Amino acid sequence: MDITIEELKERLDKGEALNLIDVREEYEFDEFNIGAKLIPLGELPDRLDEIEALKDQEILIHCRSGARSGRAKEYLESEGYTNVRNVLGGMLAWQAAGY
Template identity: 50%
Template sequence: MENQSNNDISAEELKEKLSKGKSPHLIDVREELEYHTFNIGGQNIPLGTLSAAFDELDYQKDAEIVVICQRGIRSETARRLLVSAGYKNVKNLTGGLLAYRRVSL
């Protein structure tokens, strides 16, 4: 069983990393329209197309990846998909972009 705390990153932790220039790879798994409405950067790969996009990901298997969505639900599914594909350091943004916006105000 996975330890959930090691699989998550809080909005505060992510904001601090980004402000210090220690940017992990960001994958935003929302639909394209959602992404263009508001995003914090990163690669937009909607959840429904993520598995098909694995071959296009140019990340080392141990690189830090943070998966993002609106509330943290789709991104948790995406995190599990990435882990099952062999990525070892994948974190879900808990609370999603809603939480990130709250700490960024």
């Protein structure tokens, strides 16, 4: 099940330790980010070892609009990750909400 920006903001505000991955490009991350681990979508297959330990943990993935993170979610699920959630609307929705 995916996650809304509102739910993500609430959990970040509570100080929850989240497995948050940003699959945008580095220049997008540099312009604006919410503290996630940056693994651009195109690099994800080569960097799975960095998140191997999270296979059965909740992983929240975001991008600019939710499209790339949706693809990343599908890919991770195909690799056996069991609890991957896409941040719906991505950083566009996050910024539009004024967070």
